[in-house]
Amino acid sequence: MKRTISIIIVLAILSSCGSAKSVIFKDFNYQLSSSFYKNQFTGVLVIDAASKDTVYNLNSHKYFIPASNTKIFTLFTALKTLPQRIPALKYIKLNDTLYFEGTGDPSFLHPYLKDSTAINFLKKHNNIVYSLGNFEDEKYGPGWAWDDYQWYYSPEKSDLPIHGNVVMTIGSNEIEISPAYFKDSVLQLISNRNRNEFSNTFFYNALSKDTVETPFITSNLTTKSILENLLNKKVSLTNKTPLAIKQTLYGMPSDSLYKRMMHESDNFIAEQLLLVAGSVFKDTLNSKKIRDYILKNELYDLEQEPRWVDGSGLSRYNLFTPKNMVSVLDRLFTMMPKEKLFKIFPAGGLNGTLKNKFIDENEPYIYAKSGSLSNNYCLSGYLVTKSGKTLIFSFMFNHFRESNSEVRNRLEQMLQKLRDTY
Template sequence: MPVAFFRVFALLWLLPAAVFAQNNVPAAPRPAAPTLTWLEQLVRESKVLRLHNVGVCLTEVATGQQLFGLNEDRYFTPASTMKLFSLYAGLKLLPDSLPSLHYVLRPDTLLFWGTGDPTLLHGDVPSRRAFTFLQSRPEQLMYAEVPTVAAFGPGWSWDDYNYYFQPERGPFPIYGHTVRFYAKAGQLMPRVLPRFFRPLTELAPAGTPNPAEDHVHRPVLENRFTVLPSTGSWVDETPFRTSPALLLQLLQDTLRRPVLLAPLRLRPQDSVRTLRGLPVDSLYRRMIRVSDNFLAEQLLLLCASSLSADSLSTARAIRAVQRNYLRTLPDAPVWVDGSGLSRLNLVTPRTLVALLLKLHQEVPEPRLLGLLAAGGGQGTLRRVYRPVAGQPWLWGKTGTLTNNHNLVGYLRTKSGRLLAFSFLNNNHVATTGEVRREMERILTLVRERL
């Protein structure tokens, strides 16, 4: 066989490999961030932190230069720090005031449906705008249920259904989807709000065990509430199980007028209108400062309503924000819900810092810092990171699940530099308090030395 044949055969054999190698040349490595040896030593040698997975990223806001990184390109469970993504979604997709409901006026009928706005008669960010509107209209009220997400998000813990931090999601929330109980010392039955649920509340028999020290228990599939033996005064919230039928009952009970259920079938001549509610910052501030899961979930539904008036999809809102506004992040987040309750969420420390930089570029600094919890001020940071000479120096968002505690935000150093940081702790066996105190010790030294 001619030698030329073997040469051609060898060339054809090697050509695909050469082309593959040419098309898959690894990107040039990024310049390494300056090494803060003392900070790396603090984290690596910490008796508390060295037993679990830690990721830290520290960047100067003014220049965008990364000052320190430890496992900053690895994925972590972010917990409630994911609410910063929900905040960014709202800033991009919502107007200055919340859309409270959509409606269509027809002869003698007002057809209305939900946008996901959680503020209707909510206990902490209450709005009566939709209530007053619906109560005053002369037309027959017809409520339409729109396609929406499941009551619970993907990856949520099912057995947290009884606790205040995991109410069900929905298109037209009322009372924050929770029942509030107000007990006074020496009083057998607490005050129940809304009053609709009083007949559904009973006292547990004397001597009923209460190992979890809960105040109220609800069966997973029923709206029956049992007040457990307890002493002293207390206030508690328990989510109720939602349904279109229950919503109609609650609306009729509070509006004092009939409300009928109707399919959402829009006609060509229908003009869809939107009722505006509270300023958006009233929702953002409460959601971020106290880490309100319900508000965060409903915020993504509000974002979805801005994309389509007749369906509410968390996934659609997430896709739109990632595709249109977050394509330049260093590492694409795995983002599945609005609150961070899901352990399916994954994000890297440097991506969280990149999001902080985008927020700072696009939102005036006083407004942005005013939305976050401030050290020693309010919310989840009220007992830590105390102000110095009366001035706060750390603003951020915490994220806590069992065995995970994270903090993301901005830090003002003693020299006046503003730093964006993420400090993530996953799979720790120490108590959350121990991890929190060690983070505070280290971040205080960052403030002093940079």
């Protein structure tokens, strides 16, 4: 009798899931076959996180420009390679001299993270030498737009970033500039640019009360000068680090960086995290080497090999499939408790880039990373249905001419159907 009841229950569950999938299949097919999607490229994959059953699939094997969905791969890389606290510096102490090198740590006096671990450590030593040579990357990623040099979302990459590699100008009765090293480099005048393209000369409207973040041009000499200004002591440079075992100074919890990267879609943190991972992996700051390692080892079994060229998704050279995204999201789902994972992702209607989107009147049902470039919008992550099930999904829309808001509104209807039906 008990066995009969169990069989009936299982059959009822299977019937319910089959019915729900049928409803979703018909609804999605109807929506995605409308004229709205006719002249664009659309890819969708939705799976059940527990059973791994496919709920809906459309062009999930095809490549799309992912925009900031790329950060999902960067998050996976960081979780696989970095310790619980971010490596802030590597150093060697010989007699009365401290030799140190950057790890790419983006939190060093970052305007929002404000980690002071490294600077406080350096203040304790009188003779300090900044070791160069471990940065084997480019300041910009492949395919980044050259004219983004003046905008907050496109700072240069470097081995020892300071203050997020941006100059923050805060309008008030007396304009505040940080780092203070650039105080004399900010000209108070009206200009259609925030900075000279080829020099660290910045422009700010004296009548403005806005806070403006402008990337500065990085170099070893600039870093040295900023450090000397902060420490009020001389900093020497060397290309020859002594032959000795390097020690590591650890800074703030790594989770804090992951959360800001995903919630605010912070491009700078994403790029620097790959460099930090490279520092841990091979003592070399090179994002390509760590990306290649992850693809060949941790993600060797992806059905379609991605074209992965940066950490942030700023580049249109990136190519990923919805299956790529769902596969990595599925691995993340098994790597850590759901509650902890969901806190790293923006929650619909609650925080981050989804604070005003995909709102539920009771509680968040979407935990996902959005990605947008002109004419492209993607959303990949997790959905909690009203029945308590978790779905893993990736929606990728490329080359549309309609507004992003209309694409999101139509996507929200499909997400609500998943929430209410499955």
